[in-house]
Amino acid sequence: MSETCTTTLRLKNLGINTYKDAILYIRKDCNVCAAEGFEVQTRVRVNFKGRSLITTVQIIESDLLTYEEASLSTYAWSYLQAQEGEDLFIFHHKQLASLGFVRSKLYGHTLSQNEINEIIKDISKSRFSDINLSMFLAGCVGGRLNGEEIFYLTNAMLQSGSRLHWGSQVVVDKHCVGGLPGNRTTLIVIPIVAAFGLMIPKTSSRAITSPAGTADVMEVFAPVELDLKSMRRVVEKENGCIIWGGTVSLSPVDDVLISIERIMDLDSEGQMVASVLSKKIAAGSTNILIDIPLGPTAKVRSISMANLVKAHMEAISRKFGIETKVILSDGTQPIGQGIGPALEARDVLAVLSCDKNAPQDLREKALLLAGEIIEFSPTIQKGEGVKIAHHILESGQALQKFQNICLVQGGFSEIPKAHHTHEITAVSSGIVSNIDNRRLARLAKLTGAPHVKVAGLEILVKLDHFVERHQPLIILHANSLEQINYALSYYEIESDMIKITEMISR
């Protein structure tokens, strides 16, 4: 691709974090602006020592920069490994062909494998702006990708990252489609399955907009930022691991797309299927269990959407020679008691330790999922899996395995506690008639989760429970009273996040 190099500007780091949007900051009176009609929103290519990136121009109208200087957003800066005082080369760039395919999708056309490959390649090379990404996602949403296109997308995403190979015929994995706070079954399922003897190398995500991701919870116990070599060492020794997926670069395009989807609270079923499967196939899995929690405030909100996702997942997996089992679960309320890294870790440890006060819903769900995965083993009959899972949990093997995994990952830590707690009580008595996962997640974030590991909340009631007036509903945990107050001021205007309906007979 021939492009005209126009000029160089001297790099100065302003340190502006725009997430993944690559921005070039220049002055209006710098030579490229004046001469070439570069202006706000122009897309230009920049080069630094052999690395190249397409950026969006924003104009500095103050003395932050001189007319000979340029800056980059932190993402672009680290992508290019830029250095202060060095020259940045600035180029005109030709319109990306892939944007034509995005346009074509928006106009209702079907995309070919090559066209989807081009789009994903450009996204993986950070050539799409946030606006370009939004348009692509909008083109995928609402059933606009057919089965073939979802397969192409899975394939393209798979090829955009690295791919793991294990020396085992059966490599199992699990994934939850998400949206349910506290749903931390992974930390229970992995040790059970690994103790049983199946290989389960699990990569998890950190929270993006939620109060805790599985990787954040695991990090309460043990390091999770392992490279591929260390991951391999853990899995070879213990059959399983629970690490952060960010360091091993499987399907890197996914993170970029998710960051935009979350902003719009959009879930494209095609994008979801391609995203999950590409990550799991890249991780070397042969058998995958997918959990789709279903509920009005979960990620998947209708049975028709759930069934569509299930059908696509199963069909596309078969094309890749992978077995995928999809189960639909109750997504009407959080699982377990805690929301926030340390509080969820506490629930996990209670279940693994067979503590009588452990949340039963978390325990039962983890056993069910572990049982289904164990049945991927060719020697296990249908219905036997859950019994085996029970036995491994109750005999203490699961706890032992979990501690071993933690130790090999780098250490097994105690769960820390918050400095402050605050009880929220019921203002009237009645029946818990609705629990809003999304607003509870937001409340937990206001206490400081996931950045503050000990922050979050405990939910003391479940749907259909009867509560008395003044009975505690939620305990907030935070490291400062200020944070407790932030959360409380949000709770005040959203106090029906746990809805209590008075009973007429009273």
Next chain:
Amino acid sequence: MSETCTTTLRLKNLGINTYKDAILYIRKDCNVCAAEGFEVQTRVRVNFKGRSLITTVQIIESDLLTYEEASLSTYAWSYLQAQEGEDLFIFHHKQLASLGFVRSKLYGHTLSQNEINEIIKDISKSRFSDINLSMFLAGCVGGRLNGEEIFYLTNAMLQSGSRLHWGSQVVVDKHCVGGLPGNRTTLIVIPIVAAFGLMIPKTSSRAITSPAGTADVMEVFAPVELDLKSMRRVVEKENGCIIWGGTVSLSPVDDVLISIERIMDLDSEGQMVASVLSKKIAAGSTNILIDIPLGPTAKVRSISMANLVKAHMEAISRKFGIETKVILSDGTQPIGQGIGPALEARDVLAVLSCDKNAPQDLREKALLLAGEIIEFSPTIQKGEGVKIAHHILESGQALQKFQNICLVQGGFSEIPKAHHTHEITAVSSGIVSNIDNRRLARLAKLTGAPHVKVAGLEILVKLDHFVERHQPLIILHANSLEQINYALSYYEIESDMIKITEMISR
């Protein structure tokens, strides 16, 4: 809408121009970030002295700000009329209901008048981020708005701005759907129609991504930034005016949407119809002539798209009691010789002065359009309009009227000339078989247009012309040799923007 006020930060102006994207810049260690989980991409509401705006958080990771300070992008700064050193109030904000409607549209649902009103209201109050806007536009594109929805959208856009009323029963207007460089008929049509005696209060746009908008060309002759009162004075005295629409705030939402559409080179026919009609109806027009140039590098590229736009325009106009006539014209090449404000002004003046060397295509098209508009007059027979237009032009009345309009708008200036010109010649002889409007526009921008009024280019050939080797094709105009060279380096890699096909018989 109750929202929790969280904290205040002291304002510091960093002067970062992000076009219309409202950005709040804060430090990661400022109290709102740490305490409330505000992070990059979080949408928060800010208040300054009674004015309120929803902004997107970006994080400053350097010492540009202290942890007690905040900054705003230049758009947000001027919207709020912010002042350095004063306190900015920062609030949590509830998710906009209108984003739910955008989502619903993306999932294929039909929107009601109320839902579209909510979306347009939120856009007009700058509550949508660029990502939100992209999603909305993506939902409108590719025939996803039905006739009812386009009517609702027109209605909503109409109500978002001010609306003019004139003391005349017939108020005419013209609009060109655009995409054609040099197509500056407006400056010829308005004086002809005004001299005929019809009221034609014309508001025009400045260039957004093109090398010249009608307002930019008019500004070569006379001031165009007139307020409503001055506009009224011009129209009452001369029957017509040609001013920049930006100062009179008709359909303000439109500019915001167009800025995103241009980035993706997207044209939603529904959005286009609503945008044009809402502006014209807001301007008080009773009879509107719409010109749709049709060609592979024009804005409308297919006859089916053109007919769809035509049908919608006519049907929706009728619902508002307005008569709209749509004509399709040749959009396969630029009109006139000049591209760039001063060079287009020169073409216009040549036509108005009945100069023998005036571009005949511009003259003929302007006469045709003027004739069609004159026939909106109830006393004029079909076919008579163009004859009247001819007479008004040739008798010198049009030139006189144009000069009068300029004088009442604030003065009639001479057309300035560029310091440097450079001829581009044909590398081989043959037939001009293709002219690319888009790349010619880009080339003109590289010389400095529209910011440098005298910059731009002249095209010396038309489609199907025979050219000899070394015959001049283009003359570049610029104020510096550097700018000539920028344009030339672009021309070198895109030299088939004027395609010359050798003839086989030779």
